[in-house]
Amino acid sequence: MRNKIRILGGILAFGLYMAAVIPVYAGVPTVVSAKITGPNTVVIYYSEPVTTSLSDYTNFSGNLAGNPLSAISGSGTATITLTFGGNPFQANASGSLSIQPTTVSVSDRSPYGGSATVQVTDGQSPALQSLTITSNNAGNTFARAGNVLTISFTANEIINTPTVTIAGQSVSVGGVGSGPYSSTYTITQNDVQNSSIPITVSFTDTAGNGSRTNLSVATDNSGGSATITSNATTGGVLKPGDSITFTLIPASPAPNASISGSYNGTPLSWSTGNNGSTYTATYTVTSGSPSQTAPLQISNVVITYAVGNTSPALSGNDIAKTIDTTLPVITEITPVPSVVNTAMPIYTFNSSKEGTIQYTGDCGSPVLSAAVGSNTVIFNKLADGLHNNCTVTVTDLAGNVSNTLHLSAFTVSTSGTISAPTISASPSQTSISGGEATGYKFTVPLERGLSGNAVTQLQLRLTKEGVYSGPITGYFGPLTEAAVKSYQTAHGLQPLGNVGPGTRAALNGQ
Numbered sequence: 001m002r003n004k005i006r007i008l009g010g011i012l013a014f015g016l017y018m019a020a021v022i023p024v025y026a027g028v029p030t031v032v033s034a035k036i037t038g039p040n041t042v043v044i045y046y047s048e049p050v051t052t053s054l055s056d057y058t059n060f061s062g063n064l065a066g067n068p069l070s071a072i073s074g075s076g077t078a079t080i081t082l083t084f085g086g087n088p089f090q091a092n093a094s095g096s097l098s099i100q101p102t103t104v105s106v107s108d109r110s111p112y113g114g115s116a117t118v119q120v121t122d123g124q125s126p127a128l129q130s131l132t133i134t135s136n137n138a139g140n141t142f143a144r145a146g147n148v149l150t151i152s153f154t155a156n157e158i159i160n161t162p163t164v165t166i167a168g169q170s171v172s173v174g175g176v177g178s179g180p181y182s183s184t185y186t187i188t189q190n191d192v193q194n195s196s197i198p199i200t201v202s203f204t205d206t207a208g209n210g211s212r213t214n215l216s217v218a219t220d221n222s223g224g225s226a227t228i229t230s231n232a233t234t235g236g237v238l239k240p241g242d243s244i245t246f247t248l249i250p251a252s253p254a255p256n257a258s259i260s261g262s263y264n265g266t267p268l269s270w271s272t273g274n275n276g277s278t279y280t281a282t283y284t285v286t287s288g289s290p291s292q293t294a295p296l297q298i299s300n301v302v303i304t305y306a307v308g309n310t311s312p313a314l315s316g317n318d319i320a321k322t323i324d325t326t327l328p329v330i331t332e333i334t335p336v337p338s339v340v341n342t343a344m345p346i347y348t349f350n351s352s353k354e355g356t357i358q359y360t361g362d363c364g365s366p367v368l369s370a371a372v373g374s375n376t377v378i379f380n381k382l383a384d385g386l387h388n389n390c391t392v393t394v395t396d397l398a399g400n401v402s403n404t405l406h407l408s409a410f411t412v413s414t415s416g417t418i419s420a421p422t423i424s425a426s427p428s429q430t431s432i433s434g435g436e437a438t439g440y441k442f443t444v445p446l447e448r449g450l451s452g453n454a455v456t457q458l459q460l461r462l463t464k465e466g467v468y469s470g471p472i473t474g475y476f477g478p479l480t481e482a483a484v485k486s487y488q489t490a491h492g493l494q495p496l497g498n499v500g501p502g503t504r505a506a507l508n509g510q
Helices: 002-021 453-464 478-490 501-507
Strands: 031-038 041-046 057-062 069-073 079-084 095-099 117-122 128-135 148-155 163-166 169-171 181-186 196-204 210-218 226-230 243-250 258-260 279-284 302-304 330-334 346-351 355-360 373-378 385-387 391-396 410-412 423-426 429-432
Touching: 031 095, 057 069, 128 196, 128 210, 148 163, 148 196, 163 181, 169 181, 330 391, 346 391, 373 453, 453 478, 478 501
Parallel strands: 031 117
Antiparallel strands: 031 041, 041 079, 057 095, 069 079, 095 117, 128 148, 148 181, 163 169, 163 196, 196 210, 226 243, 243 279, 258 302, 330 346, 346 373, 355 391, 385 410, 423 429
């Protein structure tokens, strides 16, 4: 009795094990769905694995009619694939078929118990029948900044409104039915920084079958940066007529590029002689150019490459020169009287800038340096008679030429005796009278290397004293220093060559 109980227990345990490893299907096999999945295939999804053969499928209708069943696969599983010969099924094909009860369950050989007539629905994913990508660029170079891409396509059946994304952005789609559909997209500068622009077209047919097509357009990302250098890398001042040559070197040769940009308010014209390896432009200073007291760097130069892409704004940083286009302005202070009794009349004018004095006509003078403010000159010896062609101009240190002072006509009449001009002046103004220098007060120390009106007055005084015979330049040079020493010796002063308190007192008659 105990042995029989052990045997029954073993049988029960084995049964429980088998239940755990072998699926148990309730009822009879039925069809879950049947779909046309390709141009010559139908897939039937059963509720459980079945054993079946070609002869189990009959009575084909709809788009299945007239197509011979040529093969079957999947027997022993829940998914059976029927292969048909004849003409391919159209994209949205459907129909029906009958299943014989000789199709049986794998688990318990139960015969097929579903509907004898099974509806076969459209299970084919719609597909693109045509797709074109065009550009508004005449050269048909699609993916460059500014291009407008047009995506046009048709489907092989009626579809719901598709979804199109370009460069990760959803774009609007126009079209109905099977198409044609179209979308447009304008490529940005950011897009061309990548190697390609992704395009995705997604849609479903009326049966709900979906399709997705991924493609891309290679970008044309020419349009990188460049360097700009100049030939103005050392200090100095540019004046009207001077120029700067700029050289632009693209990161890679850029034939037929166009370049925009200005320097100091003047648009530049760039040209290349080596097929785009370098471009050059020249800026020339004119009298109307703005002055620049500090070096001005070139900036905001943009390259538009032949394919249409543009570079970022470019700049240079090697210009060390300044620009001076401001002309000196000179005005008359004290004219030469209409009649003078000295052959060496004096003339006073004001200058807005330092520079070099130029004389034309009958008049000339050893005073060649102009200071800012009042300037007094003594003309070289003139012949008796009318003088009506004298002019004075000043050229500043940058080479800018001032307006021209045309002296009023004057007559020299020395009555047979020419006396040297003498100075009668306040610190700000000097005039000639009587051949004797009086009135000017020397108030500041003077020494070699200085220049200005005080030096001019010193040279005039030393000329009067007979110890200086050089030109009246307004510059305290070696000739003036030697004359000061001679003057100091003659007046019992220590011959130091500079004008200190003792020498000033002597000059001022104290």
